[in-house]
Amino acid sequence: MDANTFIPEHFIDDVKTYLPAHLDIDDFINACRRPLRKSIRVNTLKISVTEFKQYAKQKNWLLTPIPWCEEGFWLERPAAEEQNLALGNTDLHLSGAMYVQEASSMLPPIALKQSIEHTNYVLDMASAPGSKTSQLAALMNNQGVLVANELSSSRLKVLSATLKRMGVGNCALSHFDGVIFGNYMFECFDSILLDAPCSGEGTVRKDADALKNWSIDSNIEIAQVQKDLIKSAFYALKPGGTLVYSTCTLTPLENQHVCDFLLSEFGDCIIPESLSDLFPGASKATTPEGYLHVWPQTFDSEGFFIAKFKKQASSDNPNLKVKKGAFPFQQFESKKSAVFMQTLKQQFGLNTLPGILMQRDKELWLFPQEFEAVQNKIKYARLGIQLGAIHNNGVRLAHEFATAFGKQCKSNVLPLTDTQANDYFQGKDIRLADVSQNTGEVILTLCGCPIGLGKWQKNKVKNSLPRDLVQNTQLITWAQSN
Ligand SMILES: C[S@@+](CC[C@H](N)C(=O)[O-])C[C@H]1O[C@@H](n2cnc3c(N)ncnc32)[C@H](O)[C@@H]1O
Known part of the structure; x- marks a missing residue:
């Protein structure tokens, strides 16, 4: 139990007004105070789930499958020396073999999965730091076009670094308020994820201060942003396309009411699609409308809300806009x-x-x-x-x-030891045990995943890691973790 988790009384009073009858408020509060289970998603753009399991086994990591995501696992690391070491410093993370992602946050891309598999143009309207963008790219197998948008410039940089590490190749990044898409990219997308900015009530197990500034007024304020964004998403979606709306918050103001708004504006053209069969047990979290309202105690995860819609017909947008200026490529x-x-x-x-x-x-x-x-x-x-x-x-x-593309390269590929990888991530040249006759550039790999480029230079490989990606971290080595 985390006694420091701050849960204000007026928040609890509000939750009582919409907690479903079959759930108990004390269970909810207790779940909010329990630490979150660690979970990861295997990045199939770089490694198969089977290969990943082999690496995890060598490290004595215990994996429990997440029922809604074939690539997702809850993870325990029993080795004493790993207890205080961040997962983000492990070779499997740095190589892009996995992404540390909360289990319930894997649900929105899974809700879009069927639609993505048959379509070419996908929009992720609010995408940093990129957990769902990289999941979408993996589900698309790097095919088609994935437009990932983010309003905040500092978060856009993090998104860009995430996509490089994960080997995402089909993405275009944009830096706008998401409200522009409906006007500038009217009916351009087959599938849209709107993982909306929200009050984050569901994240209290990860962030003990998540509810520190909680107020109904801020819920109402954010809901207005969400309504503007979902309207834009509707216009940007092609008829026949699928929209998934999600938040990591619990209040109906930012969830069901935003969906009600969409249906009241465009009810003739768009309908909800039930998520009750998304995975075995999904019905435990399904609302009467067919949305998933995941409470922290339902699947022992963060709180989340996911709604899926199918656009059936077009609706004219009176505010269409056209970009000015030539294309620079x-x-x-x-x-x-x-x-x-x-x-x-x-x-x-x-x-x-x-x-x-x-x-x-x-x-x-x-x-x-x-x-x-x-x-x-x-x-x-x-x-x-x-x-x-x-x-x-x-x-x-x-x-x-x-x-x-390192994964597809058949020659000039150099698997690094952990010591060599440490040097590489710290921007140092890589020492070789023997003098090499090779010349030119070489693909460097870690855990079977391509991590970057070097240049053969007799008894070393010159480091080509871009400066902004050089890390001041110490990789957790096999020796330490075994
Ligand atoms: C819930 S987070 C997205 C998390 C992300 N989808 C992921 O899975 O990694 C919401 C994001 O929306 C961005 N944002 C806030 N207002 C926005 C707007 N008007 N248009 C686009 N993005 C916005 C925030 O900066 C934040 O990064």
């Missing part, structure tokens, strides 16, 4: 493209890249194949993957090339 010359692809084949045994090579000044980028239809609708903060820098004699490859 052009297709990479076909002759140079052929030379570049030949180099990748010779150096790494890589035969194809999934997308279109584009050039902006001296930068070489790879855009998702389907990007053209949406590329000039808004100004993006980043598009696809930066493959490298173009110079007179060819292309100097960039870090992201390795994290996104």
Whole structure:
């Protein structure tokens, strides 16, 4: 029990007004004071669940499957020396093999899963730090186009770093208030996730001060933002498309009432789809409308709310807008493209890249194949993957090339030991046991996952990790964790 968890009386009084009859307020309060179980999601863009389990076994990690997410596990680390070591410093995290993600936070992308599997254009309207964006990209298997938007610039940077670490290749990042999408990207998306900014009442097990400034007035204020965002999401969705609305808060003001607003505005064009069969046991959290209202005691998780809607018909938007200004990229010359692809084949045994090579000044980028239809609708903060820098004699490859495509490379791949990986993440060159005759660039891997690029230099590999990704951390090594 965490006696420091702050739960204000007036919050409890409010919860009593909407707690479902089959739940007990004391169970709720006790659950809020219990520490949260640790959970992770395996990043299948970099490693299979089977491979991950093998690594976890070597570390004596105990995994319990999360019933709604095939890639999700609750995790216990019994080794005494690991108790105070952050999961974020483990090799499996730093390599992008896993993402530390709360179990209930895996639900919204799972609610979109069916729709994503058959569609090309997906919008994540409020996406930092990127737990659900990277989950969506993995569900899309890096295919199609995933637009990830975030309003806060500091959080956008974190999002960008997350996507690089996780090897996401089909993403375009944007930096706007989400309300613009309905006007600028009217009916562009097959699937939309609106994981809305909220009062965070469900996060109190992780953050003892989450309810410190709680008030109904702030619930009402945030609900207005949520209504503006869900309206924008409705307009941005194609007829036939699917919208998932989620929050990590409990109050109906920010949940059911926001859904009521959507239906009152556009009820002729959009209908809820029940989530009662999303996974075995989902009915325990299903509301009469078919939404999931996950209480902390229901699945021993954080509190969450998830609603799913199907858009059945179009509704005119009187405020359509068109972006001004030219698109700053052009297709990479076909002759140079052929030379570049030949180099990748010779150096790494890589035969194809999934997308279109584009050039902006001296930068070489790879855009998702389907990007053209949406590329000039808004100004993006980043598009696809930066493959490298173009110079007179060819292309100097960039870090992201390795994290996104290293898995497909067949030659010039160097698996690092934990000591070498430590040096790499700290920005140091990597010492080799023997002098190597290899030349040029090399893909570095950890736990079987590509983590970046280096350059062969006889008895060492020169470190090419971008400065902003250099960490001042000590990786938890196999020796320490076994
Ligand atoms: C609940 S968090 C998103 C968490 C994220 N989906 C994830 O799973 O990692 C909500 C995010 O919305 C951003 N935000 C707040 N107001 C916004 C707005 N008007 N438009 C877009 N994003 C907004 C916040 O900065 C915050 O990062």
